[in-house]
Amino acid sequence: MKIVTIVGARPQFIKAAMVSRAIDKHNNANSSKIEELIIHTGQHYDENMSRIFFSDLRIPQPSWQLQCGNGSHGEMTGKMLIEIEKILLKAMPDQVLVYGDTNSTLAGTLAASKLHIPVIHIEAGLRSFNKMMPEETNRILTDHIASFLFCPTSKARENLSREGITENVFQVGDVMYDAALLFGEKAEKKSTILSSLGIKSGSFKLCTFHREENTNHIEHVTGIIKALLTIGTVNSPVILPLHPRTHTYLKAYNLLQAVQEHPGIHLIDPVGYPDMVMLEKHASLILTDSGGIQKEAYFHQTPCITLREETEWEETVLAGWNQLAGTDTERIISCYNNSKIGSYIDEYGSGNAADKIISYL
Ligand code: UD1
Ligand code: UDP
Numbered sequence: 017m018k019i020v021t022i023v024g025a026r027p028q029f030i031k032a033a034m035v036s037r038a039i040d041k042h043n044n045a046n047s048s049k050i051e052e053l054i055i056h057t058g059q060h061y062d063e064n065m066s067r068i069f070f071s072d073l074r075i076p077q078p079s080w081q082l083q084c085g086n087g088s089h090g091e092m093t094g095k096m097l098i099e100i101e102k103i104l105l106k107a108m109p110d111q112v113l114v115y116g117d118t119n120s121t122l123a124g125t126l127a128a129s130k131l132h133i134p135v136i137h138i139e140a141g142l143r144s145f146n147k148m149m150p151e152e153t154n155r156i157l158t159d160h161i162a163s164f165l166f167c168p169t170s171k172a173r174e175n176l177s178r179e180g181i182t183e184n185v186f187q188v189g190d191v192m193y194d195a196a197l198l199f200g201e202k203a204e205k206k207s208t209i210l211s212s213l214g215i216k217s218g219s220f221k222l223c224t225f226h227r228e229e230n231t232n233h234i235e236h237v238t239g240i241i242k243a244l245l246t247i248g249t250v251n252s253p254v255i256l257p258l259h260p261r262t263h264t265y266l267k268a269y270n271l272l273q274a275v276q277e278h279p280g281i282h283l284i285d286p287v288g289y290p291d292m293v294m295l296e297k298h299a300s301l302i303l304t305d306s307g308g309i310q311k312e313a314y315f316h317q318t319p320c321i322t323l324r325e326e327t328e329w330e331e332t333v334l335a336g337w338n339q340l341a342g343t344d345t346e347r348i349i350s351c352y353n354n355s356k357i358g359s360y361i362d363e364y365g366s367g368n369a370a371d372k373i374i375s376y377l
Contacts, residue, residue, distance in 0.1 A: 024059030024120030096123030141172030189365015226259035248280030
């Protein structure tokens, strides 16, 4: 079986790392082989947003490297669609594999479906019920086109069922949990991020934010930054690995300098996955608008505050690990004062979601 995998953005590299490993494992144990070829759309392209993941996580090199980053949603998705179609026409795979909710995912899905190539969607069924998020459109369209849908949680499966999608839907657990288990241990041995930042386990907070609905509104960014300026102290700073989009907007809103000069905030470049895992494991608290990081907070047993009004990972809120704070300064600080650990969540599988996906395929 020949599969073309389409990735382009940071979280997809991490998910693909786990599935590529499962494909390798399958090929070593079976005579019927899966050939996987990777298209990297170039949506993320900085060294520490892209290449670092391929080397750290030993992801097979892409067979095709496109340069479709930047631009508006339509421009980016359109460019990808044109280029991916050309590749698929030559490669003619049996299936196309996409992850999550990015523009790369939608472009890959559209290109494949027009050529009648079945689409496999990993991380199917997630919904925020907020169509202002570009990701919500991407995931709904992808789910309605895909031929095989792998859901990480029961809620995701229910979401699909409510939309009439019930065939070839498999609840397999979360490949991000597979990654957290595998790299959680490795990171402890390999990562030196705590000592290089001069921080100790339990005496710092970790924050990331990059969502368009936050960065593109000055009042949302200001609300978050004001909260961080209050929460971060010299003895327990906020570590802020800055997504390039966030960097651009902090500068544009004249907030960058205040953040850089505050002794309770350590602004750093985005880090590789093992370093991120170390930060997540040893932080006393995580503040984020990231989808993946909300769950990783739970995987590593760190309380989380989500800088959004809704989440696709409702079970983390119900279990008490995660609080929805939006971007209002007072609300974030109040959640900070109330942050606590929660209870066990029986949803993400047992660390073998990628193996299960390959065995179903
Ligand atoms: C994208 C995904 C989002 C995902 C996120 C993961 C969509 C619609 N959004 O959002 O679902 O959560 O990736 O991080 O697909 N930039 C750089 N260098 C890079 C990458 C981006 O400078 O390596 C800058 C560019 O100015 C770019 C901007 O960041 O225009 C936004 O990048 P983009 O990929 O469009 O959106 P993300 O916010 O990263
Ligand atoms: N991540 C990372 N380095 C960073 C920030 C994030 O390795 O500096 C990882 C993080 O651990 C998670 C994934 O990237 O696995 C999440 O990516 P992001 O927050 O960009 O996207 P989302 O999950 O919101 O789609």
